[in-house]
Amino acid sequence: MILQTKLFDKLYRFGSVKEVLAKANEVKSGDELAGVAAEDATERVAAKVVLSNLTLEDIYNNPVVPYEDDEVTRIIIDGVNKRIYNEIKNWTVSDLREWVLSDTTTDYDIKRIRQGITSEMAAAITKLMTNMDLVIAAKKIIVEKTANTTIGRPGTFSSRLQTNHPTDDIDGIMAGIMEGLSMGIGDAVIGLNPNDDSVDSVVKILNKFEDFRAQWDVPTQCSVLAHVTTQMEAIKRGAPVGLCFQSIAGSEKGNTAFGINADMISEAYDLTLHEGQAAGPNVMYFETGEGSELSAEANFGADELTMESRCYGFAKKFDPYIVNTVVGFIGPEYLYNSKQVIRAGLEDHFMGKLQGISMGCDVCYTNHMKADQNDAENLAVLLGAAGCNYIMGVPHADDVMLNYESTGFQETATIREIFGYHPIKEFEDWMEKMDISHNGQLTERAGDASIFLN
Amino acid sequence: MNEQDIKSMIETILTDMTSTKEADKNNVGPQTADSAPKEATQQDISGDVLDDITKIDLRKQFLVPHPHDREGYLKIKSFTPARLGMWRAGCRYKTASVLRFRADHAAAQDAVFSDVDPQLPKEMGFLETQTTCQSKDEYLTRPDHGRKFSDEMAEKIKQSVTPSPKIQMIVGDGLSSAAIEANVKDIIPAIQQGLKVYGLSFETKDVIFVKYARVGAEDQIGEITNADVVCMLVGERPGLVTAKSMSAYIAYKPTVGMPEANRTVVSNIHDGGLPAVEAGAYIAELLDKMIRLKKSGIDLKAAENAGN
Amino acid sequence: MNDNQILSVGIDLGTSTTQLILSRLTIKNFASAFSVPRINISKKEVIFKSNIIFTPLKTQTEIDADAIKTFVSEQYQKAGVNKGDIQMGAVIITGETARKENSEIVTQALSGYAGDFVVATAGPDLESIIAAKGAGTNIVAKENRKNIVNMDIGGGTSNLGLFSDEDVIDTACFDVGGRLIKIDPQSHRISYIAPKVKELIDRLHLNELYEEAQVTDQQLQPVINCLTQILENSIGLGQKSPYFDLFITNHGLNPENQIDGVTFSGGVADCLNETLPDDEFRYGDIGLLLGNAVRHSLIFKEKDVYPSIETIRATVVGAGSHTTDVTGSTIAYTEGILPLRNLPILKIAKSDESLDVDDLAAKISEKINWYRVQNELNNVALALVGKHSPSFADIQRYAAGIVKGATVLITKHEPLIIMVHEDMAKALGHSIFARLPAKYPFVCIDSVKVENGDYIDIGEPVAGGEVLPVIVKTLVFG
Known part of the structure; x- marks a missing residue:
């Protein structure tokens, strides 16, 4: 050596x-x-x-x-x-x-x-x-995973519908979901970051999501991104958890800071497989991001890219449906500017896929970082070219709960248009049935949330 | 050919001629000197001002041209501050919504990357200090430097403020200078007035203004001043909803390296959230509670839950 | 009892029946850990329902207070609660029994006996709101995003509450009910006819209908048809009955309000049957006849009828579960002055709020004098809209104006009660504190919407003193 x-x-x-x-x-x-x-x-x-x-x-x-x-x-x-x-x-x-x-x-x-x-x-x-x-x-690299639907098939490009609300107002959350679905967003997952991590609140939102999904017969999966222990308790109370979520790190110490370990995730995986809403076999959803180990003083003198790669090695054990790197969320002390964020987004995506992970990316930035929406759009297009499984769909790219900027519904629609990608097949069929798209083209109804109002 | 026929023939010819003329006229356009682009003269520039797009209430702005249910849409949209109902131009955004987004982002970035008006701490009579950071850039990339004071600065603080106070107030720029400029003038007197209810007080001259401040800077100040309770008002990382949000981080006898959970936080202080004066009143009550119970953060919460 | 829960009682003393429920209201902080608490009622559970008894009367119109007292104490015993545990609640006296004498009798009989709760005597408007909330009309209206009217058809009156979303937008009351005529189930003899029905019978020349007369449902049908037509008219359906005005209790609905659907509550809501049973007088009244007629009326033909959560118990559940609100965390008050009951709201005109200290004070003092009854000054709750995100200077101006304007009250040592709609009560409270004599009692709360003509009850603090339960009694609609 x-x-x-x-x-x-x-x-x-x-x-x-x-x-x-x-x-x-x-x-x-x-x-x-x-x-x-x-x-x-x-x-x-x-x-x-x-x-x-x-x-x-x-x-x-x-x-x-x-x-x-x-x-x-x-x-x-x-x-x-x-x-x-x-x-x-x-x-x-x-x-x-x-x-x-x-x-x-x-x-x-x-x-x-x-x-x-x-x-x-x-x-x-x-x-x-x-x-x-x-x-x-x-x-x-093609990575296909199946929960209710199958993500990652060549020629598809999906999105997570993320309509967070500062106080978890369910009507406000649903308003965003309606608009997102009307734009063909949400075929990867309908996922909410809750403000209130209590079991009661999480159960309530999960039930609402599943009621709506079932009422409109939307072929997708739902998730409320509370702590894994909260979701497990929700499942035990009969709540319809589609994908079981957790943020993960690339070292045991980092995971301890998130309040988790491998046994806990195994238990959650097993519980969701047997009592979750999605058919599976891929029922887990993880999020990562370069720098999270350092912020928990759990990087052991290693660089943030290597630690990030280890997240995917850890995730692989639980055969997740999706994993996304929240690439620009952590702040300029970890990724200084748009150049570093774009690089990290491409790195994480490749490393994840190489290790067999169904990768998505929250293409994002905070307001104290030297980046703007043009940079986010650049990375989104690059990831579209790289065959990324999914990106986020946040109303107008502005997350009003987490106070950062991501990608909007429009970005997914645009990438599908540029590269000729389609949503997941069953989801696209549903869009046709709903008259949101016609022969793969968005119709005049696309972007109109009120089509879901009676 | 009778007269009638001749008449109608002439008419046809004349009509043709005139319409040809019309057509020619329409074609000549750009070649004539009259319609060439010319520099606007003073008279052409209107004195009118365009409407301020940042004054549009996002909860009411609605750009969907033919919604299935307009009233219903507006109703569901009213439940969230999210930018819904902004419609699209093809698969992209409408100009109005994309410009508003950029305006809000610009305000947020300006709040981060600019400094607090240097006149503000002077007018208020605060003690002016700075952490070991030498620039905004260093501040943003080195959070550890934003929590520390040099020995000289520590000595200056020690010499300038009343030692061992019950309450040590700090104002730090944090991630939003705009938040400090918008809220400090109202919150300081509101805290002082509220403290009177509990027989407590602090003097404005003892308030420490910290440039390039991270929350952890209050820990070293706690050690330097030996205060019972340290309260730091600091600019929050701006979102697009507001760039002027401030928080208060309050700790009972903070020390460098203490657990973050020992801080009590009052966040979201801005004109669209918790108004500064009301936050001040609430903070005054918290300060009294911490001095009485000798606790802050989760310990305070636990003590309260246990029924004081 | 958990400190984050409020035990609330509802008692409905109606024309025909009386009932009681106990409900548990859970208060919860909806704000995240890093924000000022945002406290609200998170759960309302009815934990005990009494039997429904006929209202004990001394005469046709006077309530038997002792019997009520016995009933209440028996029910508490059954439910296993001490009267001291009950923190809030409402007694609603409705229909024909809602007279001033009765409310005074009941207030006296129950005060200090049924727990230290707040006794409210309802006018027909408040009853309409309470019944509709108990029936769940506000929820139906919100879920369907439609204007829904609840028709609470009781023994003596029909109370209408119209909701748009969760907000009540109008109320009305008519003297139409199932027990306006009482008939012996066996002999089919009439034992009682309400005065307005007597007048109707006279005007219709129905000579066979009089007290003591034996009747058939056919003979009663003209009266039933007329009452049904009035109910149709009340929500803008059908040809207007010449007797419509006669049966208005206080006022009808504003005809300009759109009505999309209907819910039913009250005793007659349980009688909305397609066909009449053989023993149509089994309840000893005309409830089944009226219910059957309503079922075949234009209301069912032309409006969407939604199921309600409660029918005969709507009013009592509404009284027990839906009258109390909470205000908390950014409030200020001195200890020992609560509970406060039946304070009339004195609302300062919004335009006056921007006046300088002296002019604001003059306006306040002028209005306080309106409440001088027979030269006796009554305490009031001073209500203001306040200013959105006020400056410190605004707070000082408000506080100075209020304290100066309320000098007459302060001289009488009446507790100063301030309610402000905008989020500024704590700062305002502190500023008022600084201007009042030492230890002067005051309450300053925010986020409660009130109007002139409302009355307010403020209960004892809960949740470690951070939260005050409040009941706003809306008696007038603008």
Whole structure:
């Protein structure tokens, strides 16, 4: 294992694989805050050079958090198929990158190799990829998952309908849902971030969602994004949980800060499979985001990209229907500006898909970040090109509860239009039946919430 | 050919001629000097002012041209501050709604990236301080620097304010300078007036103004001043609904590194949320409660739930 | 009893029947952990329903107070509650029994006996609102986004409450009910005819209808038809009856209001049958005849009729569960002055609110004097709209104007009761506190909508003193 190189005659020496991974990362304010980023641009490239020459075995043997100390590491390592791993362990990181990009490597090939790689390997090749690499590589990976409907089929592009309300006013929430559905939004999931995390309130909203979904016969799944324990209690009280949600992190300590562990998620998975509203087999929904481990002081000196990749390794165990990175939510101390957010969105999407995750992205930014809606639209189009499974549909991109900007109903409609994508088949059939679309084109009724009023 | 025929023939010819002429006239347009684009003269510029689009009540703005049920739509829309009923231009947004969105975002960004009017702390008579941050950029990317004071600054605070007070008030710019400018002048006297009900007080000259402040800065101030209760008014991260929202973070004997759960928070202080004067009255009551119970945050809540 | 719950009683003393319910109101903070509490009633559960008894009367019109007292105490015992546990509630005296003498008798009989709750005596308008809320008309109107009128057809009166969404927009009352004529179930002899029906009978020349006469349903049909037509007319249907005005109790509905649908409550709501049973006088009155006639009336033909949550118990459930509101967290009051009952609302004109201190004070003092009865000054609750997001200077001006204008009350040492619609009560309270003599009793609450002509009851604080239960008695519609 070689951890040093020269660039322009200057020697760059790194102390560990973890340091190489961190310094090979593209510029992220969060890595600077954590004190793990490269000193300068040349050192960053030196780290990339060193990283490209490391073997997959080197990466495998050096998880960024020790196996003994961390259940996320154990889940990732224990999930590896040793036979497949042995076939590729002598590949360098560069080899893996070029193999993924190769003309002859197909989704079928990637499905097999996926079982032999760890999250750190996925992170490692991501650090060697350019933005366009990330788009083309992700584009060829197909991840289909089924809850009530099947997401991720080639040629489809879906959206989560997110109509949060500052006080969970159910009528206000439903108003947004009606308008979103009328625009063909919500085929991935109808999902609400509740302000009130109490079981009573969550049960009430879930019942309302399911009543409405059933009344209009909408082929989709519903979720209220309360803490997993709240949702489990709701299920026990008979509430119709479609997808069971939780925010997750890339280390056990990070998960502890979210009040969860693997056993708890296993229990939730099992409960939702047997008593949830959706047929499955994919009934879990996770959210992630670069920087969340550092904010919980649970990054163990690793960079935020590598920690993010480990989230997908953890998620994989529970075979989720969807996972999305909430890429610009955390703030400028983790992702400074639109350039960093766009990069992170492409990275997370690719790393997730490479690990077999049905990836979506909350393309977003907060108002204290140097970004605006044009940047969000740029990333949304890039992700559309990269074959992202879904993005968010928030009324006019303005989340009035969480106070940040995401993508609106219009963005999903536009990406479908630009790339010729369709909603999930059953959902599109429903849109035709509702006269929202006609032969795949939005009608004059699209965008009119009042079609759901009697 | 009789007279009648000739007459009608002439008429036809004349009509044709004139209509050709008309057509020609219509074609010449841009070539004539008269209709060439010309610079607007002073007389062409109207003194009128366009309506302020940020004054439009979003809960009432409705751009759907032929809704299935207009009245019903307006009703359901009234239940949420979300931007509903904004319709579309093809699969994109209408100009009016996209401009309003940009205006609200611009206000939010300006609130973050500008400084509090330097006259404000002077007029109010606050003690002016600054954390270790040297710029807005450093402030945004280094939250740890926004929680710390240099030794010199700590000494200045120690020398300038009344030591070991019951209440130490702090005003920090936080993530919205606009929030501070909009609320501080009303909330400070409202807190002072409310405190009188409980026999408590603080002096305006002892209020510490902190530039580049994160909430955690109040912990070090708590240690420096040895105050019983520290209350920091700080600008919240702006949303599109308002860029002027302020919060109060109140802690009983805060120390650096104490759990966040030990803070009591009053958020959403702005003219569309909790009005500053009413927030001040409410904060006064909270301050009294914390001094009496010697607790804040979840401990205070637990003590209250246990029936005081 | 959990401190976040209010035990409330409702008692309905009607023309024909009396009943009692107990309901538990749960108050909950709807705001997130990081905001000022936003307290509201989250759940209303009826936890006990009494039997329905015939209203004990000493004469045809005078309530037997002792019998009522016995009834109430028996029901509390059955329900297993102490009168001291009851924090709020309302007694509604309705129909023909709603006379001043009766309300005084009942108030005296129950005060200090039925718990320290608030005794309210209803006018027909309040009863209409309460019955409609008990019937769930507000919910039907909200869910269907339509204007729905509840017709609470009781023994002596029919109370109409018209709701648009959750808000009541109009009320009316008619002297039409199931017990306007009482008939012995066995002998079919008439034992009682209400005065207005007597007049109707005279004018229709129905000579065979008189007290003591034995009758058949055919003989009564002209009266029933007339009463039904009045009910049709009351919501703008059918040809106007020449007797319509005769049967108006206080006023009809404003004909300009649109009515999309109807709910029914009251005893007759349980008699809306397609066909008449053989023993049509089994309740000893004309309720079944009237119900049958209403079922075949234009109301069912031309309006959507929605099911109601409560029928015969609508008024009592409304009285027990839907009269109390709460105000909390940003309020100010001095301890020991609650509960306060039956305070008339004195609302300052909105235009006067922007006056400077002296002029505002003059207006307030002038209006307080309107409540001087026989040279005796009565306390009032001073109501203001207030200002949205006021400045500190606004608060000072309001407080100074109020305290100066209320000098006459303060001299008499009447507690100062201020109600403001906008969210500013706590700051205003503090400012008023600073201007009042030391330890002077006052209450300053916000977010309660009141109008001139309303009365208000304010109960003892709950939820650790942060919340005050309030009953607004709306007696007049503009």
